[in-house]
Amino acid sequence: MPKILITGCSTGFGRAIAEHFLARGWDVVATMRTPREGILPPHEALTLLPLDVTDPDDITAALSSAGPIDALVNNAGVGLLNALEGATPDNMRAVFATNVFGPIALTRAVMPQFRERGAGVVVNISSTVTLKPLPALSAYSASKAALNAFTESFAIEAALFGVRARLVLPGLAPSTAFAQNAVARMGLDIPAPYEAFVTETLEGLQTATEVTTSEDVAQAVWQAVTDPDAPMKIPAGTDAESWFNEVGQPVT
Numbered sequence: 001m002p003k004i005l006i007t008g009c010s011t012g013f014g015r016a017i018a019e020h021f022l023a024r025g026w027d028v029v030a031t032m033r034t035p036r037e038g039i040l041p042p043h044e045a046l047t048l049l050p051l052d053v054t055d056p057d058d059i060t061a062a063l064s065s066a067g068p069i070d071a072l073v074n075n076a077g078v079g080l081l082n083a084l085e086g087a088t089p090d091n092m093r094a095v096f097a098t099n100v101f102g103p104i105a106l107t108r109a110v111m112p113q114f115r116e117r118g119a120g121v122v123v124n125i126s127s128t129v130t131l132k133p134l135p136a137l138s139a140y141s142a143s144k145a146a147l148n149a150f151t152e153s154f155a156i157e158a159a160l161f162g163v164r165a166r167l168v169l170p171g172l173a174p175s176t177a178f179a180q181n182a183v184a185r186m187g188l189d190i191p192a193p194y195e196a197f198v199t200e201t202l203e204g205l206q207t208a209t210e211v212t213t214s215e216d217v218a219q220a221v222w223q224a225v226t227d228p229d230a231p232m233k234i235p236a237g238t239d240a241e242s243w244f245n246e247v248g249q250p251v252t
């Protein structure tokens with residue numbers, strides 16, 4: 001059976017991607033910072049491994065325990081929802097460590113086995129905020145734009161060896177714990193001049209009606225992994241598709 005390793009499977013998109021691939025006969029290595037019973041239903045093809053994507057030792061240990069894999073999904077990510085003046089330098093470093101340097105380190109670590117085999121896929125979970133800006137997300141948007149640029153350049157050299165790299169761009173998914181996790185990890189100390197603006201923006205994000213579901217993201221990842229002709233940037237969710245159309249960016 002082909003094997004996929006996914007980061008950030010404790011909740012949200014990561015958990016849904018794991019379930020999607022298990023249901024279609026793949027061996028799944030679901031990684032998370034703190035593996036716990038009950039996050040995913042037991043399955044003979046499922047392996048749970050600890051992996052904090054910001055920890056180089058964790059990356060080495062997880063890849064060693066996983067053995068050869070056919071696909072890597074860099075899904076783990078953290079948000080930073082605030083005006084720039086309310087975000088600390090530590091907040092910003094944490095966002096880039098998780099959303100950019102983690103995926104780059106994992107991609108670099110799997111590349112030798114993919115190159116030697118002449119096959120393999122890296123799928124990076126980006127965001128439609130890289131197509132059209134949303135307020136109160138400046139540092140987070142910058143991290144996803146960096147992930148896009150990394151992936152698009154890396155894909156060219158990976159292709160020399162039959163290895164593919166793709167981006168999945170979800171729209172807004174208020175159903176996951178993304179906003180709550182962002183606030184829990186980064187705090188939400190809104191500077192007074194931005195109070196109403198940030199509060200209204202966050203409420204708008206949470207109450208959006210045309211939204212992306214975790215299953216939309218799982219399907220887009222499935223396309224990225226299994227379809228050799230999948231476009232470089234794959235929208236996930238009807239709102240994401242609308243955003244692609246709105247900015248006139250063809251799905252290529």
Ligand SMILES: NC(=O)c1ccc[n+]([C@@H]2O[C@H](COP(=O)([O-])OP(=O)(O)OC[C@H]3O[C@@H](n4cnc5c(N)ncnc54)[C@H](OP(=O)(O)O)[C@@H]3O)[C@@H](O)[C@H]2O)c1
Pocket residue numbers: 007008009010011012013014032033034051052053054075076077078079098125126127128169170171172173174176177178179181182
């Ligand atoms: N929800 C949205 O609206 C949306 C839209 C576009 C893109 N995205 C992106 O989609 C991805 C998944 O987001 P989600 O909506 O499913 O959010 P989520 O429910 O907050 O899930 C994020 C996952 O990332 C994990 N994570 C955070 N820091 C980590 C680290 N250092 N090492 C390993 N795992 C870490 C979290 O694990 P812990 O439980 O250990 O914290 C959690 O499992 C993220 O990359 C996010 O930026 C989300």
